[in-house]
Amino acid sequence: MAKPGYGKRSAPDQQASRPGDFTQLPPREAYLASLIDRLPENAAMDAKTLAKAQPLYGQQAVRSALNELGRAGHLRRVRRRIPPSEGETGTRWVFHTFWSGTARDDEWWARAVEGDAGDVTPEAVVEEAVADDVVRPSEAYDVLAHLGLREPRLALSAADCAALEEQAGEWLDRGMSPDQLSQALVSGLPEQVHSPRGFLRRRLVDKMPPERAVPPPARAPRTLIECTDCRVPGRPEALPGGLCQACRGGSDGGSTQRTVMRSATVEARAAEVRALIRTVATARQVV
Incomplete structure (x- = not known):
């Protein structure tokens, strides 16, 4: 959440959220729009905070996406001048990001913001870019992080992905x-998913x-059979009748052929x- 008086402000006269509200947007913008649409009032919406709140895009990508969402009519950044309190000098400004799930044109935004915020001037918010440590996510975390690209109703925050990572990993293990x-x-999916994290956990x-059935490990044979004739060892199924294939060569089990060979020898x-x-x-007769 932003500090009191800052952060997200929902624009007036919005239509109720419906599936497919952001399907006309590119995947990155649709993903972030779905995330922003579910943020509560006064939630921080600067690029740094949004980059930390979801697992897919860094600060620069979020800045670019916010610019595109503004051009598409979903977002306006404004600042409101606050009169100085008693005893104070100078000018104080409060920054808001006005959000509309329903895309609006420039004229509508001008009327809506003027009526809600009073004396306002659009101004881009400059944030300090902070390099975050890059940690390669697990395969399960990566699947969860990309769900919002396939289905904006299931856009998850980084904390959501971390909370569901173990359960998703068990699916992959199986x-x-x-x-x-x-x-x-x-x-x-149902028409509306009010809590993507709770829905996906269920x-x-x-x-x-x-669980995958694990085949029993193959056991080494404890007993081998020898061919009754030539004594070649083998598994029982390889020695029907107690004879190897070579010794079963003829109709008589090869015995005739072996007898002929032995006779010749x-x-x-x-x-x-x-x-x-x-x-x-002869040698003796000669002697």
């Missing part, structure tokens, strides 16, 4: 993507997705032995 989380929060609880070895015997016998 396998929801940032886009899915954002869609779940903005879909099916929705985050009521629509919380189930024995015959070859026998021939080598016979030749060796003949060689030895």
Whole structure:
């Protein structure tokens, strides 16, 4: 809140707030307009305060947005001259930001401000730019911060995002993507959302997705089967009938082929032995 006598002043003869009041504005201006529209009377509306009150835009971006909102007919900055109190000298000024959720033209603003504020002169408020520390937000905080761009009725302050961050993060921990989380929060809204923070807290609880089923860790096999024939080890399903694929090659399980191969090997070895015997016998006869 601003000091007494300063801050936001609602312009007279406004229409009731409705969904879509600011859809004609660019996303940044619509987001900030929705935030300002919900501020109470006499709330501070300088760029520094508004930059701290929401998570998306810094002071320079807020200044630019306020200028655009003024051009669009939603805002006028004025100062009112206050007569000096008894014993005081000089001129005192009180600064107000007049706000209208309904866009107005210059003539309307001139009449409204003159009638409400008396002797006023439009004047830009110069604030000292203060560099804030840059801290990268979490993915959940970022989703919450951008909701106001998708749906102005859900524009949140920085404090709101911080308060809801843990619950939103649990959605992401349960396998929801940032886009899915954002869609779940903005879909099916009522015509008016009076408290975005309270509404989203309830929705985050009521629509919380189930926890992801964690598959049991794969256990290392405790027992392996060996092929009855060649003794190659393998899982039971890989050795039907107790034989590996190679040993099951023929209709007889491969035994005929293995018998033929073994017979050929024995015959070859026998021939080598016979030749060796003949060689030895010949050598003895020569001696």
